[in-house]
Amino acid sequence: MNLDFQHCIRCTICVANCPVSRVNPDFPGPKQAGPDAERFRSDDETSIDKWIRLCSQCKRCEVSCPYGVNPAQIILREQVQYGGKHFRPLASRVFANNYWLGAVNSVIAPIVNRLAPMKLTKRILNVFGISTYLPFPRFHIHTLSRSWRWKGHRKSRKKVVFFYGCFLNYNRPDLGRDVRDFLASLGVRVIMPRQVCCGLPALGNGDIETARKFARKNARILAGYIDRGYDVIYTCTSCGLALTQDYPGILEVPHGRKVSENSYNLHEYVLKLMEEHYIEPVFEPFHRRVAYHIPCHLRALGIGYPAAGLFEKIPGLEVVILEDNCCGLSGSYGFKRSNEDTAVRLGITAARAIKDIDPDMLVSDCGACRMQLAHFSGIPAVDPSEILIKSLKEGLKGSRFQGGKN
Amino acid sequence: MNGTYDVVIIGGGMSGMMAAVALADMGRKVAVVSRGDPVCCLSTGCIDVLAAGNDPLEGIGSLPDNHPYRLVGEDTLKASLEMFRTVMSEERGAYVGDVHANRRILTPLGRHKITCLVPVTMEFADFHSDEYIHVISFNEMKDFYPNYITSRYKNSGCSIFDAGVSTTMSIAERFENRQFLEEFISWLKGLDIPEGRIAIPAVLGMHFAVNVYNEISAELGRKVFEIPTLPPSMPGLRLFDGLKNALLKRGVNLYWGKEIYSVEKSGSQIEAVTLAGAGRSARVQGNAFILATGSFVSGGLHASMDAATETAFDLPVYLPGKRESWFNDDFFAPGHAIEKSGICVDQSFRPVDSRIENLFVCGSILAFSEVMKYGCGHGMAIATGVAAANVCGELA
Numbered sequence: 001m002n003l004d005f006q007h008c009i010r011c012t013i014c015v016a017n018c019p020v021s022r023v024n025p026d027f028p029g030p031k032q033a034g035p036d037a038e039r040f041r042s043d044d045e046t047s048i049d050k051w052i053r054l055c056s057q058c059k060r061c062e063v064s065c066p067y068g069v070n071p072a073q074i075i076l077r078e079q080v081q082y083g084g085k086h087f088r089p090l091a092s093r094v095f096a097n098n099y100w101l102g103a104v105n106s107v108i109a110p111i112v113n114r115l116a117p118m119k120l121t122k123r124i125l126n127v128f129g130i131s132t133y134l135p136f137p138r139f140h141i142h143t144l145s146r147s148w149r150w151k152g153h154r155k156s157r158k159k160v161v162f163f164y165g166c167f168l169n170y171n172r173p174d175l176g177r178d179v180r181d182f183l184a185s186l187g188v189r190v191i192m193p194r195q196v197c198c199g200l201p202a203l204g205n206g207d208i209e210t211a212r213k214f215a216r217k218n219a220r221i222l223a224g225y226i227d228r229g230y231d232v233i234y235t236c237t238s239c240g241l242a243l244t245q246d247y248p249g250i251l252e253v254p255h256g257r258k259v260s261e262n263s264y265n266l267h268e269y270v271l272k273l274m275e276e277h278y279i280e281p282v283f284e285p286f287h288r289r290v291a292y293h294i295p296c297h298l299r300a301l302g303i304g305y306p307a308a309g310l311f312e313k314i315p316g317l318e319v320v321i322l323e324d325n326c327c328g329l330s331g332s333y334g335f336k337r338s339n340e341d342t343a344v345r346l347g348i349t350a351a352r353a354i355k356d357i358d359p360d361m362l363v364s365d366c367g368a369c370r371m372q373l374a375h376f377s378g379i380p381a382v383d384p385s386e387i388l389i390k391s392l393k394e395g396l397k398g399s400r401f402q403g404g405k406n
Numbered sequence: 407m408n409g410t411y412d413v414v415i416i417g418g419g420m421s422g423m424m425a426a427v428a429l430a431d432m433g434r435k436v437a438v439v440s441r442g443d444p445v446c447c448l449s450t451g452c453i454d455v456l457a458a459g460n461d462p463l464e465g466i467g468s469l470p471d472n473h474p475y476r477l478v479g480e481d482t483l484k485a486s487l488e489m490f491r492t493v494m495s496e497e498r499g500a501y502v503g504d505v506h507a508n509r510r511i512l513t514p515l516g517r518h519k520i521t522c523l524v525p526v527t528m529e530f531a532d533f534h535s536d537e538y539i540h541v542i543s544f545n546e547m548k549d550f551y552p553n554y555i556t557s558r559y560k561n562s563g564c565s566i567f568d569a570g571v572s573t574t575m576s577i578a579e580r581f582e583n584r585q586f587l588e589e590f591i592s593w594l595k596g597l598d599i600p601e602g603r604i605a606i607p608a609v610l611g612m613h614f615a616v617n618v619y620n621e622i623s624a625e626l627g628r629k630v631f632e633i634p635t636l637p638p639s640m641p642g643l644r645l646f647d648g649l650k651n652a653l654l655k656r657g658v659n660l661y662w663g664k665e666i667y668s669v670e671k672s673g674s675q676i677e678a679v680t681l682a683g684a685g686r687s688a689r690v691q692g693n694a695f696i697l698a699t700g701s702f703v704s705g706g707l708h709a710s711m712d713a714a715t716e717t718a719f720d721l722p723v724y725l726p727g728k729r730e731s732w733f734n735d736d737f738f739a740p741g742h743a744i745e746k747s748g749i750c751v752d753q754s755f756r757p758v759d760s761r762i763e764n765l766f767v768c769g770s771i772l773a774f775s776e777v778m779k780y781g782c783g784h785g786m787a788i789a790t791g792v793a794a795a796n797v798c799g800e801l802a
Contacts (some may be wrong), residue, residue, distance in 0.1 A: 011445040011448055012447050013445055015638050029573075065443075066443060066705065068441070068442075244684050261685065271407070302683040303407040304659050306407055
């Protein structure tokens with residue numbers, strides 16, 4: 001049993017940071033759901049805390065806690081405990097396996113894309129506990145996993161494995177291919193080996209066995225490359241959090257620590273290349289005012305805001321960082337009918353903060369945040385790498401590479 | 407994420423954040439390392455400078471010679487408080503008050519607390535006891551009992567609004583909703599409250615509190631003020647939010663949720679600190695370092711049965727004599743001896759007896775600060791933070 005909860009002094013900073021308890025009175029907040037209730041729990045007893053599922057695992061409590069209590073971890077363990085002993089609703093089962101869902105949807109993408117916006121489809125989904133307030137993301141036949149698997153010179157000094165995650169794979173393969181080509185253009189050898197879902201959706205839906213199965217497979221593949229001098233690159237901040245925090249943590253995956261210590265956020269990696277003078281790019285101007293909505297899981301990664309560090313170097317780009325709001329969608333959380341009200345309320349609040357600064361576009365690292373906030377604010381949303389790639393496409397031509405030529 | 411900075415500040419509380427603002431304004435590249443958010447949710451959001459007497463600045467002259475305020479000096483203290491006010495008003499969290507005059511705010515127990523600068527939402531909290539006070543509360547609101555207040559003031563009344571939710575956070579969230587605010591205002595207008603002031607627990611919104619407050623005041627045409635609540639306290643959170651956004655605007659890098667794992671030294675200089683957390687550790691290098699980790703509660707100091715240690719750099723900690731001498735028969739007597747403990751610094755805010763030249767210390771970790779006894783919490787944090795930043799900024 002983990003005794004970290006005993007460090008709690010009940011300062012309530014986690015409650016102040018909890019988006020869910022703010023709008024949903026049924027969730028008592030991380031202090032009560034985490035350290036307070038933990039005193040009455042035992043590994044041998046079946047969990048009865050039904051409301052534990054209301055936590056969206058945004059990890060804001062964990063980031064804010066000054067005493068190292070990690071309420072989100074305590075709650076996650078309890079969610080898994082609860083999920084293992086109770087009937088899990090259909091929606092939870094579906095979203096736990098969103099990797100397979102995506103695989104099927106991408107094969108029949110033209111049909112799915114046409115069916116999804118239909119009223120009848122929505123009504124059927126609602127019956128099964130799936131919320132439809134948000135338009136579903138479009139699926140593509142030409143997924144990343146069916147794209148060219150490597151780019152860049154074999155003898156490059158810098159080699160990376162690109163862990164692209166389900167969202168890029170199924171919903172934004174174009175962006176995934178751009179990132180691949182962008183890295184190659186920096187003189188980096190990029191490999192995109194076969195890979196499965198990071199496991200976070202399964203974990204978040206109380207299915208630790210499925211999560212572990214996915215994680216084991218990924219860790220084995222990634223660790224093999226790491227041993228051969230590759231670094232792991234991720235763009236999805238939730239995938240990144242699973243790789244760095246959950247693989248060695250709650251999932252206890254073999255090679256978890258190795259994966260954790262060798263995984264880089266894309267922008268963090270580009271900054272690293274610049275710091276090591278591997279690349280000396282010239283940033284082309286990009287004249288826009290953007291609102292940068294920080295995803296909760298980027299905060300939780302504890303790597304700062306690397307994309308913001310790159311944005312500073314782009315002339316003409318005016319960035320306002322917004323980090324106080326959770327978008328409310330939290331992956332599959334908001335897609336469940338039971339959480340719809342919470343997700344909508346939080347989405348409206350976060351969108352208002354964005355509209356308040358009147359930006360040309362909004363930027364966020366997380367695909368789910370972008371979907372939710374573009375919907376509620378009506379402002380087009382892009383991934384930070386899209387701006388970066390745009391700014392560097394021209395700038396790279398004039399820069400000198402010390403790395404291998406592509 | 408590794409990084410190299412002019413100044414690395416350890417501790418994201420009041421003192422560390424103000425030092426960061428000051429240094430960033432001097433054009434320095436700054437990073438702030440914090441184990442988590444400061445416990446701002448326990449704060450009233452008010453800036454106590456010195457509780458004794460009417461004029462806090464005048465009172466500083468009568469403090470013991472070794473009190474941190476004496477190191478700061480009156481000019482820097484004034485300048486630092488002015489700087490704080492400028493920063494907060496830029497962040498939609500304007501403060502009012504005069505550094506030469508203490509003022510009172512109403513507490514949820516119906517008593518007064520003496521402070522100096524207050525958020526604009528508490529501007530009218532200092533009232534004459536003859537004046538009529540109407541307290542507004544919310545149905546089943548946690549930890550707020552208007553009777554504590556109305557029983558102390560004969561000339562008072564109370565009304566309860568049903569917000570549909572009962573915690574400070576959730577009510578504050580509702581107030582940022584247009585429809586809710588309008589409903590609340592029209593309910594207030596229909597109450598027929600006698601001439602006087604209106605007191606509302608501090609739940610009038612989070613990010614847009616000043617707008618919410620101004621709208622209510624304007625619509626009613628009355629003097630309205632907020633009463634700070636039990637945690638989580640909104641005015642404290644707004645204060646932290648404002649300062650944090652000021653840092654982000656100034657390009658200060660925040661290393662949040664990270665703890666110092668190891669320290670690299672060479673001779674009399676600290677070269678870098680390594681931070682541990684999930685994933686890869688981060689090496690943060692700096693020309694100078696500022697220690698603002700706070701006292702025992704914040705984890706800057708750690709006490710065992712026979713000693714006290716400083717948790718980041720293992721600096722020598724001053725303790726006021728032996729443990730046996732700390733007892734006092736009067737439990738409520740102000741000034742427990744342990745409040746004197748902390749890090750002793752020289753005129754330039756460098757720790758004495760440590761032989762480290764590029765480390766500066768500020769905030770409540772300083773020895774002899776006696777924050778509770780003198781009622782100088784945030785004021786001392788701001789002043790020493792800015793003063794340490796001034797010395798440090800010249801070097802880094």
